[in-house]
Amino acid sequence: MSESHRNGKVIRIEVLRYRPEQDEEPFLQAYEVPFSDDMSVLQGLQYIKDWLDGTLSFRWSCRMAICGSCGMMIDGEPRLACKTFLRDFPAGAVRVEALAHFPVERDLVIRMDDFLAKLESIKPWIIPKEQRSIAQGEYLQTPAQLDVYEQFSSCINCLLCYAACPQYGLNPDFVGPGIMALLHRYNADSRDGAAAERMEIAGSEAGVFNCTAVGYCSEVCPKHVDPANAVNQNKTRAAGDYFLRLARPKGGAK
Amino acid sequence: MKPAMKRSNAPIFWGLFGAGGMLAALFGPVLVFVTGIAVPLGIILPADAMSWSHMHAFAQHWAGKGLLFVVVALFMWHAMHRIYHSLHDLGVHAASATRFACYGLAVLATLLAAGALLAVGF
Incomplete structure (x- = not known):
């Protein structure tokens, strides 16, 4: 993903982190992510993992709403990260948490x-x-x-x-x-x-x-x-x- | 999930709840209109439509008796089932205690309605 795709827009993605080997309890961590209008929340998370923080864990596979891997709470609603777009959060921030009602394995990964x-x-x-x-x-x-x-x-x-x-x-x-x-x-x-x-x-x-x-x-x-x-x-x-x-x-x- | 699946007895209560809900939808609004608006204000219905003698005769007839019984009893089962589940939603999970209280009240209302209607005579 090159800089030219992003038109200088930045969104703050707050992720509920939990790494069982070092964290007592989950905590929110914010990342400033440059984005373009065609980027999904999943692509935002992939940007974080590739460029900002390689320790972030989340499940994904198909990027087209058919594998069912990237379900998470996005601003409090259960949604697929690949089917939700960063452009739809005009306040410039979005909160991403592990799916509600399931035990958290690590970060956004739940136990199913x-x-x-x-x-x-x-x-x-x-x-x-x-x-x-x-x-x-x-x-x-x-x-x-x-x-x-x-x-x-x-x-x-x-x-x-x-x-x-x-x-x-x-x-x-x-x-x-x-x-x-x-x-x-x-x-x-x-x-x-x-x-x-x-x-x-x-x-x-x-x-x-x-x-x-x-x-x-x-x-x-x-x-x-x-x-x-x-x-x-x-x-x-x-x-x-x-x-x-x-x-x-x-x-x-x- | 538990390996041995125990059959739920919920259909009894769900059936009474459903029957009460259907009845409430059909009769509830018109009952409010008749007893709370039309008769007291004398609109459409005569002001003495719910006089003691009329209502006494209504409660003595088998059809009136039956209608009063199902309206009182099934409305109560409907309400108590809903309250029981709403308590659960609000975090009151003392399942056997709340279940006993809610459905117990419905049983009580059913018995009182039956007793009163029988006492009125035929």
């Missing part, structure tokens, strides 16, 4: 073990209703069947919805918005046959009923997924399961 364990638990893949041989051909689906779940498949696991969710902040056992969107993505797929198994998680004490319908999760989603809608649909379904299980014949199912 909790999310990954939950992701694994919902079996985020299609478990076919009926196995088909290659000779039987592909699993067909109509456009209407695709519409039912397609938006939920856009989730990039960036965790912004978790940083937005006050209930996850209060109770990290809550499966949370992103996992519910993904759970719904598979349960609502006409080719999938494992909905009953996944509903045990949705209807559990860690499940959908922890949600108080705040809806901020859907507002912050950078991929226009609507996790609040997935949670709501599954509240109805879990309530149905709760009452109807008493009416259903016992059979082999639980």
Whole structure:
């Protein structure tokens, strides 16, 4: 990045630092960063790391809002650093902190073990209703069947919805918005046959009923997924399961 | 996440909350209008629409009895569920104590409404 790209504009980027081996607690550190109008917050952080302070740690990969690595609190809002531009902070300063509600590993890097364990638990893949041989051909689906779940498949696991969710902040056992969107993505797929198994998680004490319908999760989603809608649909379904299980014949199912 | 998933009993309370919310949305505003504005000021409705004899007859009829019961009981379940969760949001996490207090009040209101309506007779 050469000087000629920057038109002499400078922004003050305040970063919440935390280096566990030397810092008792997190503290704000400010950097003066020259920038041009096409620079994202992520590029601002990269400028700091390359030119001002090599000890700064943050996650990033694709720079185009598809990998979900650079989620952080930017002026208090959960956002992707690559999709947020320095020109949009006219006060000449922006504060960058690690995603809310997660343990901080170092600086802007959070620990996502909790999310990954939950992701694994919902079996985020299609478990076919009926196995088909290659000779039987592909699993067909109509456009209407695709519409039912397609938006939920856009989730990039960036965790912004978790940083937005006050209930996850209060109770990290809550499966949370992103996992519910993904759970719904598979349960609502006409080719999938494992909905009953996944509903045990949705209807559990860690499940959908922890949600108080705040809806901020859907507002912050950078991929226009609507996790609040997935949670709501599954509240109805879990309530149905709760009452109807008493009416259903016992059979082999639980 | 815990390996053994315990089924949540929330659907009972969420169902009562939802039913109360639906009823509050349908009946709440018009009840405020009728009881707080129209009858006291004598607009649209006659001033004696809520006289003792009218209301007594209303509470004695099975349909009036039923309506009064669901309005009182379900509004209460709706309100108490919301208060319970709002307390949680405000940082009051004594879950079993606040849950007992909130839903206990709703049970109490339900029983009192049922008792009073039965005492009025048919």
